[in-house]
Amino acid sequence: MAFAAFASGMAEAALLVLLAHIALTIGSPEAAGLSGGVGPFGQLNLPIRASFGVALALVTTRAVFSLWSASIASGLTARLTADCRAGAFADFTAASWAAQSQRGEAELTDLFQRHVSRATTSIAPLSQGFGAACTLLALVTAAFVLDPVSAALLVAAGAVLFAAMRPFGALAKRLARRQVEAGREYASLCLEAVATSLEMRSFGVGSQVSDRLAESTDREVSPQRMAMFLKQVVTTTYQTATVLLLLGGLFAVYALIDRPLATLGAIVVILVRSLNQATAVQAAYHSLSENAPFIVNLDRERAALRESAPERGSAQVHEPGPFRFHHVSYSYGGTSTALTDVSFEVEPGEAIGIIGPSGSGKSTLIQLLLRLRWPDTGSYLIGETDTADIDDESWYSRIAFVPQESRLISATVADNIAFYRPTVTTHDIQSAAKRAYIHDEIMGLPHGYDTVLDQRGGGLSGGQRQRICIARAMVRRPSLLVLDEPTSALDLRSEALVHETFTELKGEVTLFAIAHRLSTLNSCDRIMVMGDGRLQAFGTRAELQASSPFYRQALKLSRIRIDVDG
Numbered sequence: 001m002a003f004a005a006f007a008s009g010m011a012e013a014a015l016l017v018l019l020a021h022i023a024l025t026i027g028s029p030e031a032a033g034l035s036g037g038v039g040p041f042g043q044l045n046l047p048i049r050a051s052f053g054v055a056l057a058l059v060t061t062r063a064v065f066s067l068w069s070a071s072i073a074s075g076l077t078a079r080l081t082a083d084c085r086a087g088a089f090a091d092f093t094a095a096s097w098a099a100q101s102q103r104g105e106a107e108l109t110d111l112f113q114r115h116v117s118r119a120t121t122s123i124a125p126l127s128q129g130f131g132a133a134c135t136l137l138a139l140v141t142a143a144f145v146l147d148p149v150s151a152a153l154l155v156a157a158g159a160v161l162f163a164a165m166r167p168f169g170a171l172a173k174r175l176a177r178r179q180v181e182a183g184r185e186y187a188s189l190c191l192e193a194v195a196t197s198l199e200m201r202s203f204g205v206g207s208q209v210s211d212r213l214a215e216s217t218d219r220e221v222s223p224q225r226m227a228m229f230l231k232q233v234v235t236t237t238y239q240t241a242t243v244l245l246l247l248g249g250l251f252a253v254y255a256l257i258d259r260p261l262a263t264l265g266a267i268v269v270i271l272v273r274s275l276n277q278a279t280a281v282q283a284a285y286h287s288l289s290e291n292a293p294f295i296v297n298l299d300r301e302r303a304a305l306r307e308s309a310p311e312r313g314s315a316q317v318h319e320p321g322p323f324r325f326h327h328v329s330y331s332y333g334g335t336s337t338a339l340t341d342v343s344f345e346v347e348p349g350e351a352i353g354i355i356g357p358s359g360s361g362k363s364t365l366i367q368l369l370l371r372l373r374w375p376d377t378g379s380y381l382i383g384e385t386d387t388a389d390i391d392d393e394s395w396y397s398r399i400a401f402v403p404q405e406s407r408l409i410s411a412t413v414a415d416n417i418a419f420y421r422p423t424v425t426t427h428d429i430q431s432a433a434k435r436a437y438i439h440d441e442i443m444g445l446p447h448g449y450d451t452v453l454d455q456r457g458g459g460l461s462g463g464q465r466q467r468i469c470i471a472r473a474m475v476r477r478p479s480l481l482v483l484d485e486p487t488s489a490l491d492l493r494s495e496a497l498v499h500e501t502f503t504e505l506k507g508e509v510t511l512f513a514i515a516h517r518l519s520t521l522n523s524c525d526r527i528m529v530m531g532d533g534r535l536q537a538f539g540t541r542a543e544l545q546a547s548s549p550f551y552r553q554a555l556k557l558s559r560i561r562i563d564v565d566g
């Protein structure tokens with residue numbers, strides 16, 4: 001790109017000198033003869049017809065190099081934009097769940113969208129600025145060939161001017177840092193408003209939410225407005241100052257140093273063209289200053305995400321052995337203790353219910369079971385293999401999770417069940433849907449399995465969404481199935497049917513389920529009672545009934561619903 005831009009600049013400089021030579025030769029052939037023409041063309045004594053031919057060749061050369069340079073620049077911009085997006089998302093997907101969940105939805109959306117877009121919008125002015133710098137260098141070189149003294153004076157003045165503009169760059173950075181903060185706050189408020197739109201409507205507080213968004217917008221647009229104005233101030237100041245410098249310099253050259261008028265004319269046109277290039281360089285510098293906080297932030301966040309990535313193991317899970325927690329403790333951020341010294345062993349094929357009051361560590365426990373978080377102390381083994389050593393592919397092909405909140409993607413029902421897993425077949429999808437008792441309802445949709453859903457599951461009830469998520473979990477016949485209250489949104493009939501499926505799965509799948517309903521507990525072989533981050537009791541219902549005072553208390557505190565059975 002540097003070569004193409006420099007060559008284009010050289011062709012342009014030569015063309016400008018040649019134009020001056022042609023103008024002098026046409027306007028005053030005698031003067032041209034006396035002064036020897038302008039620059040190298042004068043020395044070559046180029047006849048007027050040949051001059052036109054050379055000019056045509058130079059115009060073509062300049063256009064070719066200029067287009068070549070522009071094509072490289074646009075290709076570079078597109079590639080860097082794509083790389084930056086893909087890289088940021090790859091860092092996110094490789095990061096640990098602890099790092100992923102620590103960042104809010106708004107923060108991440110802002111990082112992937114605004115930050116990436118601001119970071120990559122600097123690429124265009126940067127590549128243009130780089131091209132302009134090369135062209136500028138070529139033009140200045142030509143000016144030096146023609147008249148070193150005038151050229152040196154103007155280059156020095158340009159450098160002083162560039163340095164004088166630096167404080168503007170610092171101010172642009174400060175304004176951009178304010179925009180980083182304000183923009184994130186706005187993104188967060190928007191997401192929150194969308195997520196709580198049902199509450200917003202039912203409490204009739206739409207205008208208050210709008211006011212809060214408007215205040216946040218003000219905080220973002222005010223530095224934005226100043227930044228835009230600053231950009232204009234910088235460009236205008238720079239152009240005005242350079243023109244003034246040019247005029248002053250020319251006057252000095254004219255008054256103090258004796259120069260042939262034609263040479264002076266050629267230098268003038270070259271320097272005027274240089275002005276444009278110098279302005280582009282300055283604009284690139286300013287744009288970089290403006291976007292620097294976004295680039296720095298993006299870089300820092302990406303590095304933090306990369307550093308959090310768990311080490312990859314290589315062991316394969318062949319036969320699902322017993323699941324063993326051995327004195328496992330876990331605390332959030334090293335301070336808030338959520339699990340203390342938890343030990344248990346669960347045989348493959350067992351169905352385990354987890355109960356305990358709110359905040360007792362149930363969700364934390366299943367996140368460790370799913371290898372989403374890692375024990376601070378103690379170990380988690382499958383058979384004799386430490387789960388930290390297990391290869392990711394081998395792990396993911398054997399586990400499945402049904403979260404409490406069923407989240408759908410904007411895709412067809414079939415794609416929602418397959419959920420990005422390329423090896424899942426149509427047969428797998430349909431048999432999973434049948435096991436989750438959602439097949440008949442899917443067939444009743446306008447396009448069956450090809451009906452497109454949106455993230456909010458438009459057209460589906462909460463219970464239907466939940467059964468789609470259950471089908472999603474069962475599609476690859478996992479050997480470990482973890483459920484965060486699998487039937488909370490189901491009506492009594494669907495719930496009974498889904499429990500029938502869980503009963504059918506017994507022995508085939510190891511199942512852990514956080515239970516909020518007695519019916520879920522009834523499908524379980526053994527029950528874990530969590531309290532204060534500790535495993536207070538673990539046994540069959542009959543054992544716990546007899547031996548565990550925690551059990552009854554935990555049932556009560558867990559707000560277990562007994563409306564199905566009782």
Ligand SMILES: Nc1ncnc2c1ncn2[C@@H]1O[C@H](COP(=O)(O)OP(=O)(O)OP(=O)(O)O)[C@@H](O)[C@H]1O
Nearest residue numbers: 332336337338356357358359360361362363364365
């Ligand atoms: N992301 C987090 N950062 C810091 N502390 C957390 C985080 N998530 C949970 N905790 C804390 O860890 C403890 C256990 O939380 P956990 O979510 O495991 O409880 P739970 O039994 O699932 O509760 P619930 O029934 O209300 O869902 C609680 O004291 C909670 O405040």
Ligand SMILES: [Mg+2]
Nearest residue numbers: 359362363364
């Ligand atoms: Mg929970």
